[in-house]
Amino acid sequence: MEDAATSEAPGRYVVCPKCDALYRARSVPKGGVAACVRCHTVLAAPRRKAGMLIICLALATLILIVAAIFFPFLTLETRGFSSSASLLDIALSFSGGGLRLLVFLMLAVVLALPAMRAALLTYVLVPLVFDRPPRPLAAPAFRMAANLKPWAMAEVFGIGCAVALVKITDLAQVALGQAFWMFSVLVALVVIQDRFLCSWSVWNALSPRKTS
Amino acid sequence: MERALAQKDILTAREARLVGCRHCAEAWPFGTTRCERCGSRLSSRDNKSLQRVWAWWIAGLICYIPANTEPMLRTRTLFHEEESTIVGGAVELYEHGDPLIALIILAASVGIPVAKFLCIAYLALSITRGTDRSPLARHRMYDVVEYIGRWSMIDVFVVAILSSLVHFSAVASVSPGPASLAFALSVVFTMLSAQSFDSRLIWDRPDTARPAH
Numbered sequence: 358m359e360d361a362a363t364s365e366a367p368g369r370y371v372v373c374p375k376c377d378a379l380y381r382a383r384s385v386p387k388g389g390v391a392a393c394v395r396c397h398t399v400l401a402a403p404r405r406k407a408g409m410l411i412i413c414l415a416l417a418t419l420i421l422i423v424a425a426i427f428f429p430f431l432t433l434e435t436r437g438f439s440s441s442a443s444l445l446d447i448a449l450s451f452s453g454g455g456l457r458l459l460v461f462l463m464l465a466v467v468l469a470l471p472a473m474r475a476a477l478l479t480y481v482l483v484p485l486v487f488d489r490p491p492r493p494l495a496a497p498a499f500r501m502a503a504n505l506k507p508w509a510m511a512e513v514f515g516i517g518c519a520v521a522l523v524k525i526t527d528l529a530q531v532a533l534g535q536a537f538w539m540f541s542v543l544v545a546l547v548v549i550q551d552r553f554l555c556s557w558s559v560w561n562a563l564s565p566r567k568t569s
Numbered sequence: 570m571e572r573a574l575a576q577k578d579i580l581t582a583r584e585a586r587l588v589g590c591r592h593c594a595e596a597w598p599f600g601t602t603r604c605e606r607c608g609s610r611l612s613s614r615d616n617k618s619l620q621r622v623w624a625w626w627i628a629g630l631i632c633y634i635p636a637n638t639e640p641m642l643r644t645r646t647l648f649h650e651e652e653s654t655i656v657g658g659a660v661e662l663y664e665h666g667d668p669l670i671a672l673i674i675l676a677a678s679v680g681i682p683v684a685k686f687l688c689i690a691y692l693a694l695s696i697t698r699g700t701d702r703s704p705l706a707r708h709r710m711y712d713v714v715e716y717i718g719r720w721s722m723i724d725v726f727v728v729a730i731l732s733s734l735v736h737f738s739a740v741a742s743v744s745p746g747p748a749s750l751a752f753a754l755s756v757v758f759t760m761l762s763a764q765s766f767d768s769r770l771i772w773d774r775p776d777t778a779r780p781a782h
Contacts, residue, residue: 370596372582372589376708377613377769379582379589379596395579396708396772400594433734442733450733456750462757463729466722496607500592507760510719517726523670524731531734560593564606 371557373398385557401557408486414550415475415482421543422472422511429534431518433525444468444536471509471547477502478554485562495563503556515544581772588613618767622693625762630686632755637679640746642728652746655679655724678724678752681717685759688714689766696770704772711768718760725753 371380376396385391391401404410425444432441442450444467451459481499484492492498518537525531582589587596588611590604597604597611604611640652653661655678663671688710694700695707728745735743 368595370582370585370587371594372587372596374589374591374594375768376704376772377581377583377589378579378772379585379587396705396768431730431734440734442730447729447733450729451745451749453744455747456745459725459729459745459750459753462753463725467726500607500609503592507715507719507764510722513719513722514726516720517723518730520723521727521730521734524727525734557594560595560607 371400373400391557401555403555403558404553407553407555407558408482410553411550412479412482412486414546414553415479418475418543418546418550419472419479421539421546422468422475425536425540425543426468428536428539430536430540431522432532432534434530434532441532441534443534444540466508466510467514470505471511471543474502474505474509477505478550481559481563485559491563499556499559499563506551509547511540511547512544515540581769583613583773614769614773615767618765618770619693619696621765622689622762625758625765626686626689626693629755629758629762632751632758633682633686634751636748636752636755639748639751641724641748641752642731643744643746644741645744646741654748655752677721682721682755682759685714685718685721685763689759689762692766692771707771708768711763711766711771715763718756718763721756721759722753725749725756 369382371382372378373380373393373396375398376393378393378395380393380400383391385401385403387403387405389403390399392399427443427445429441430444430447432439448460448463448467451457451463477498480492481495481502484490484495518540522531582596583599585596586599588599588601589596590607590609590611592609593604593607595604595606599613601611603609637655639654641655642653642658644651644653656675659671659674659678662668662674692707692711692714695702700707728749732743732745735741
């Protein structure tokens with residue numbers, strides 16, 4: 358590994374991760390977008406004050422996830438009967454008859470993985486925003502956060518709720534619980550957070566590269 | 570780096586004897602095995618990629634069969650019990666006068682998964698067999714497949730929400746059927762299949778398509 362930095366100094370180039378096109382690294386102004394010329398993959402899109410914003414959103418996400426577990430999520434009422442379900446109940450609806458695997462899968466993709474991603478992002482970004490040296494293991498933590506992204510499906514669950522509501526409304530009266538609103542906010546936060554996260558900038562901050 | 574820098578002929582990292590990191594976009598000399606910046610493993614082209622794509626693809630397809638033949642929802646009312654598959658449920662909705670929602674459900678749980686299987690298979694075959702379609706068109710297809718994968722989980726979530734809510738003890742209750750597990754696994758496997766695909770292979774010219782490293 359030592360001879361890696363001899364002939365081609367790292368930090369001089371940027372390689373499109375999707376199509377392997379090679380570009381000379383240059384600093385991208387805040388608010389600008391650098392996209393790969395041939396496959397249009399966004400390579401860098403730094404935003405002003407993005408770090409602080411992402412930390413705030415990640416912390417809010419964590420709080421909301423914990424809250425959304427316990428508060429009633431949806432309440433159904435029809436002719437005197439009423440039943441309400443929390444997020445935990447919704448996941449546990451798979452607990453009967455050999456579907457137990459789905460309980461874990463669902464708790465993971467709806468709650469655990471989004472929470473973990475938020476925690477990892479906070480861990481990585483807090484020292485960067487406050488101009489401190491990166492925490493130990495910040496690089497693998499940020500890599501893991503990126504890997505988790507497709508598996509954190511809070512927003513997919515949000516749309517699922519909307520579909521389920523459409524299906525139920527002609528059957529019974531549905532009341533939206535506190536957790537439903539918390540979860541709606543959470544979905545919005547996750548979406549905004551992803552729009553502001555520029556991983557190129559984070560990698561640069563974790564190990565500064567020389568840009569011309 | 571900016572859009573203004575439109576080059577006619579783009580040099581790839583591979584042609585420049587470099588390896589690009591697929592995580593942090595850093596360039597390393599050819600033959601480097603691990604990115605020093607982010608620690609991820611480097612390979613100029615992932616030549617096990619297609620094997621993994623097909624393995625997950627087949628696993629996904631196998632799970633997709635019971636997802637359609639087994640019941641997705643069990644509805645129990647006071648006097649009878651009813652089981653419906655994905656397609657059966659949609660047909661029922663259609664007959665009960667809700668054709669629009671029936672079509673949406675059909676599109677989401679049959680149309681999109683089938684299209685996804687076909688697209689991944691086409692992309693993988695286009696690498697080994699060649700194709701007339703432009704790399705950009707295929708790259709777009711790949712982006713769409715990768716983006717849309719996770720949204721198929723909606724179906725499973727809807728089943729979970731319905732069965733946790735519709736629980737009026739003796740009068741009516743809804744519970745998930747085995748198809749929900751099969752469908753969820755099928756979604757997970759197709760996501761893994763799409764993620765295994767090395768999109769850089771799309772852009773390789775035929776003469777460099779079979780890399781050594």
